[in-house]
Amino acid sequence: MKIKTAVALGLVSLTISGCGTLNTVLREDVAATRELRKQKTYCASIPRVYSGVAFDFCLLHAAPDPTGVLIPVVLADIAVSGALDTVVLPYTLYRQVEYGNIVVYR
Structure with a gap:
C-alpha cells in the first residue's frame, strides 16, 4: 500500500511540476495563450525567457x-518552473530573439 501511495504522489508531483514551463516551451504558443485566457489573466504577453515563471x-x-x-x-x-526554465535557457534565449514575446491578448 505504501508503494502505491508513493507512486501516486510521484506521478502527481511530476504532472504538476514544471507546468508553466511545459505549457510555454514544449507546447505551441496557441496552447499557452489559450490556457492563460481560460484563467482570465490580465497579462498581455509573456517573455519566452523564463516563460514558465x-x-x-x-x-x-x-x-x-x-x-x-x-x-x-x-x-x-x-x-520548479524556475529550475526548468534555467535548464532550457539557451533554447528560450534563441526563441526570444527570433520570435519575441508570447502574445496573450492583442
Whole structure:
C-alpha cells in the first residue's frame, strides 16, 4: 500500500511540476495563450525567457479563483518552473530573439 501511495504522489508531483514551463516551451504558443485566457489573466504577453515563471505569475495576476486551490499549486510550480526554465535557457534565449514575446491578448 505504501508503494502505491508513493507512486501516486510521484506521478502527481511530476504532472504538476514544471507546468508553466511545459505549457510555454514544449507546447505551441496557441496552447499557452489559450490556457492563460481560460484563467482570465490580465497579462498581455509573456517573455519566452523564463516563460514558465512568467506563465505562473500571469496565473496569479488573473481573476480570483473561487476555490482557492490554484494559488498553492502555482506557488509550488514557480520554484520548479524556475529550475526548468534555467535548464532550457539557451533554447528560450534563441526563441526570444527570433520570435519575441508570447502574445496573450492583442
